[in-house]
Amino acid sequence: MPEIIYESPEFSLLPPKINLAETILHRGLATPGHPLFIDPNTDKSYDIVALRHITGRVAHLLRSEYGIKKGDVVGVYSMNQALMTAMYLGCISIGAIVSPLAMTYVAGEVRHALITAGIKKLFAQKHLRSNVEGALSMGPADAEEETDRLTVTMKDVIDIDQFLLSADTPGPTVFPITLTVEELEEKPSFLCFSSGTTGKFKAVMLSQSNVASDVMMSVGIAPFMYNQQTQLMMLPQSHIFGLVMVLMCAPYTGCKVVVMQKFVLETYIDYIIKYGVTSLMTVPPVLVLLAKHPYVVEKRDEISKTLRSINSGAAPLSRQLADAVKRNLPNTTIIQGYGLTETAPTSHLTKLNRPDEKVSKVGFLMAHQQARLIDEDGNDVPKGHAGELCIRGPNVFLGYYRNPKANEAAFLPGRWFRTGDIAMVDEDNYWSIVDRAKELIKSKGHQVAPAELEDLLLSHPDVNDSAVIGIYNEDEATEYPRAYVVLKPGSAAAANPSIICDFVASKVARHKQLWGGVVVIDAIPKSVSGKILRRQLRERKGDKAFYSAKVKAKL
Incomplete structure (x- = not known):
């Protein structure tokens, strides 16, 4: 069967073939004097002039004090910062690669990130250093990482708050370096970690051209x-949504x-x-x-x-x-x-x-x-x-860093x-x-989309949050949809959770009903970006499930 290719009805300019930092900070719509980033803890704000200067200072300090060169990987492990755009673009300015770590990572995840991305220097906040120390004190790399090793010690961990304070001062700066078209399009500039909802997270290679293209494409449709x-x-x-759609788009458009x-x-x-x-x-x-x-x-x-x-x-x-x-x-x-x-x-x-x-x-x-x-x-x-x-x-990534098996798939x-x-x-x-x-439930010969049932569950007045997974039943050789719900305290459903089964049964076809029952929990496990971590629900043991007599009678 021939390929059926859908084309976009939209139009946007493509980015110039220059350093991403120059595109964002020197070719955009931001005007001097207009605040771009505001720190609500201090009410201090930074306009495009300040952002250019601090970014140039970051680039200079990385190169002169920490020996960062083109192609080196710089890790960033921090809560949100008003000057994070300057941190990221300072690295990009000199052709280095940025690898952001989620501030929620624990020691084992930090270790996996350090090894997977081959991080040379890690800029981290003080309160997160114990996780870094834990990561560096663990044993040798496991079988999956046997060809890679940690490339940092605690001497390579820098206090990001102090570093950004030192960058927000007068002093020498570095203008974004010139890169070839090949470097812009075929070399990574960001190693961002996938959400990790299944298995260990991977490092996603994004080029400067990938990110610049998405900025241009987004602002063309996003007033x-x-x-x-x-x-x-x-x-x-640290997550790609905020990294590109806010940290890169905002200074380009001039949004506060x-x-x-x-x-x-x-x-x-x-x-x-x-x-x-x-x-x-x-x-x-x-x-x-x-x-x-x-x-x-x-x-x-x-x-x-x-x-x-x-x-x-x-x-x-x-x-x-x-x-x-x-x-x-x-x-x-x-x-x-x-x-x-x-x-x-x-x-x-x-x-x-x-x-x-x-x-x-x-x-x-x-x-x-x-x-x-x-x-x-x-x-x-x-x-x-x-x-x-x-x-x-042009925004589709280069591949997963040092992971040919994942790239093939x-x-x-x-x-x-x-x-x-x-x-x-x-x-x-x-x-x-x-x-x-991979999350579709195969129920009685039909495919059931968890999101459909989750939307329906959220429409019930007693349900605050919900998630649906498939529970395999060997006797029936099929999966049963099971709902995990957070209920309003004191509600009718809290007293009798089985009414949720009846509610769903009244709204959907037979194969979509909650044959696997309803489990009441305190909170639905989710990633920092809001994705339901269904794997954690599948791994739960000993949950008490509530069933509707009406639904069970139909089995």
Whole structure:
């Protein structure tokens, strides 16, 4: 069967063939005097002139004091920082490679990151040093890492807070160096770690051209990032969503960003009000709070004075949740996008003028990208049918660092990247993500998408959060959908969880019913980007499941 290739209806310029740091800091729309990044702890702000200077100082200090050269890997292990753009682009300026570590990593994960990326120097906050010490004190590399070794000692761990303070001073600077087209397009500039929802995380190689292309493609369709807007950044700066869509896009467009070190809901709401935040980039778990939390309800009139748009990403957003937020914050337009670390990150984005019926869709394929939808045998499926999404374009990553086995599985001939996500496209070129291919439940000969049942569960007034996995039943030789739910204390469902089974049974086909029962837990395990960690749910033992007598009778 011939390939069915979808082209983007959008247009954007492609980036110039120059250093990414020069593109962001010297070729963008930011104007002197206009704040770009604000530290709410000190109320200190940095405009484009200050950001250029500090970035140049970072580059100079890396080269002169720490011996960082082109191609060296610099690790960053920190909470959010107002000057993180300067840290990252200072490395990029001299042709070094940035490898951000999530601040939530524990010692074993730090060790795996240090080995996988081959980090030469690690810039870390003081309160995280104990995790680094633990990582460096562990035994020899395991079989999976037997060809690699730790390349750092504690002497190579630098206090990032003190380093950035020293960079925010007068002194010599370095302008972004000139790189060849080959270096821009075929050499890594970022080694970002995949979310690690299955197995050990991998280092994703993104070139300067990958990131610059995604910036140009995103800002062409994203007016919520323009210079008249004010963003509140709670997204982890180590995660590709925040790294590119805020840290790179904002200084290029001139958008003001208030940087939170870590997410605390009450503080988040207070900052929206204090700084007149107009737009949010966030994830569905935060939207659950915006829809239901009493503090948001209390402050919604003050929030609504300035907040006009919310862009959700990193995990699927259901119509029910979007509608719930809209009821609480009626002045906001809620949209969502889609992407992966491997697409730097955005491959699909919704415009602010999207029709209401498109709220649960992830928008248009971004400019300069192509897409295919394939079945389990690798054949292209007709339009209107769901299939695994494959993407090709200037933002698609180079491959996984030092991992040929993973690279072989990731790409089809023609450099088509297999996302592992099941998608559909409608007649208006709006795309929707059905679910992860590997997370589909095979129930009674049918495929069941967990996201569909999770959206339905969230529409129940007693359910605060939910996740669905498949539980294998040997007698039936099939998987049963099982729901894990967080219930409102004192609710009817909290007293009798089996009513959740009856609720779902009244809404879905037989094969989608909760044959595996309902398990009540305190919190759904999720990654920092909001993705449900289903593997952790599968590994749980001894859970008490509640079943509906009506549903059980149908088995």
